[in-house]
Amino acid sequence: MPIPKAELHVHIEGTLEPELAFELARRNGITLKHPGVAELREAYSFDDLQSFLHLYYELMDVLRTEADFRDLAAAYLERAAAQGVRHAEIFFDPQAHTTRGVPFETVLNGLNSALEDSEDRYGVSTALILCFLRDHPVDDALATLEAARPHLEHISGVGLDSAEVGHPPGKFAEVFEAAGRLGLRRVAHAGEEGPAAYVREALEVLGAERIDHGIRSLDDPDLVEHLARTQVPLTVCPFSNVRLRAVDTLADHPLRRLMDAGLLVTVNSDDPSYFGGHVHDNYLGVQEHLGLSDEDLRTLARNSFTASFLSPERRAELIAEVDAYRFG
Numbered sequence: 001m002p003i004p005k006a007e008l009h010v011h012i013e014g015t016l017e018p019e020l021a022f023e024l025a026r027r028n029g030i031t032l033k034h035p036g037v038a039e040l041r042e043a044y045s046f047d048d049l050q051s052f053l054h055l056y057y058e059l060m061d062v063l064r065t066e067a068d069f070r071d072l073a074a075a076y077l078e079r080a081a082a083q084g085v086r087h088a089e090i091f092f093d094p095q096a097h098t099t100r101g102v103p104f105e106t107v108l109n110g111l112n113s114a115l116e117d118s119e120d121r122y123g124v125s126t127a128l129i130l131c132f133l134r135d136h137p138v139d140d141a142l143a144t145l146e147a148a149r150p151h152l153e154h155i156s157g158v159g160l161d162s163a164e165v166g167h168p169p170g171k172f173a174e175v176f177e178a179a180g181r182l183g184l185r186r187v188a189h190a191g192e193e194g195p196a197a198y199v200r201e202a203l204e205v206l207g208a209e210r211i212d213h214g215i216r217s218l219d220d221p222d223l224v225e226h227l228a229r230t231q232v233p234l235t236v237c238p239f240s241n242v243r244l245r246a247v248d249t250l251a252d253h254p255l256r257r258l259m260d261a262g263l264l265v266t267v268n269s270d271d272p273s274y275f276g277g278h279v280h281d282n283y284l285g286v287q288e289h290l291g292l293s294d295e296d297l298r299t300l301a302r303n304s305f306t307a308s309f310l311s312p313e314r315r316a317e318l319i320a321e322v323d324a325y326r327f328g
């Protein structure tokens with residue numbers, strides 16, 4: 001079994017495998033543009049974040065009913081367990097569904113019905129993080145937070161995702177402030193394609209407790225020093241960065257430089273069905289291409305629990321499992 005770890009950056013909609021997409025399309029009487037699974041997989045070649053988002057939102061059309069969202073989440077949890085995941089903090093994009101006429105409750109109830117027995121079935125504890133789409137109006141984000149209010153016992157935090165460049169975090173100050181007042185944790189995608197200044201803004205204006213991606217932080221030495229001192233975690237997604245061409249190759253990936261600079265770095269899958277691998281595949285990829293040792297992987301696994309929203313007691317238990325793990 002792979003080393004125990006937490007996954008802190010995975011979009012549930014990005015775990016939709018082509019086979020399941022076709023099954024759900026059939027179930028819902030939808031015809032996909034792509035004739036079959038092989039042709040769809042061939043379309044998984046991207047120039048940048050925007051070209052990926054186009055297909056990502058298009059394929060979501062197959063997700064219509066509670067059962068669809070349940071099956072999507074159950075399939076992810078089963079695969080995650082096989083990758084050594086013991087705890088998953090899972091993003092979902094309600095606006096991508098409500099704008100298509102799928103009610104907020106359909107999405108949340110469906111996901112929850114898979115999440116509620118995840119610990120018993122798969123040995124994976126879970127949390128949900130509601131992401132606002134930063135390329136949509138702020139008022140839509142406020143309305144989404146309002147829709148979430150009756151369901152806060154099922155939602156741990158809020159995040160910010162979708163097209164980054166031209167959509168600085170500061171635009172969402174009011175929404176994040178309101179989310180904070182509701183007791184929600186706050187994270188944000190920043191510094192994936194956008195500049196280091198967006199990472200600063202996410203920290204200073206949104207009160208982000210974790211930065212999703214954050215790789216462009218390296219362009220600003222003062223910011224790197226700040227992140228090292230405060231230990232605000234980065235949820236880094238190496239396969240994603242290569243597939244979306246934020247980084248040329250895995251061998252060029254800045255993960256090792258971020259670790260060497262003393263940052264609290266974690267490794268995650270982002271949208272595993274689109275980017276060629278799940279979270280442990282990412283661990284093995286960076287190990288091979290960046291020359292990380294088994295002990296480096298242990299550090300990354302430890303970091304994943306340290307950076308999680310689990311209680312200090314549960315974090316300590318899981319970190320003890322990481323420390324006791326023997327590489328095969």
Ligand SMILES: Nc1ncnc2[nH]cnc12
Nearest residue numbers: 011161162163189270271
């Ligand atoms: N890598 C990513 N960046 C921004 N938004 C996303 N939504 C799904 N994956 C994303």
Ligand SMILES: [Zn+2]
Nearest residue numbers: 161189212270
């Ligand atoms: Zn992401």
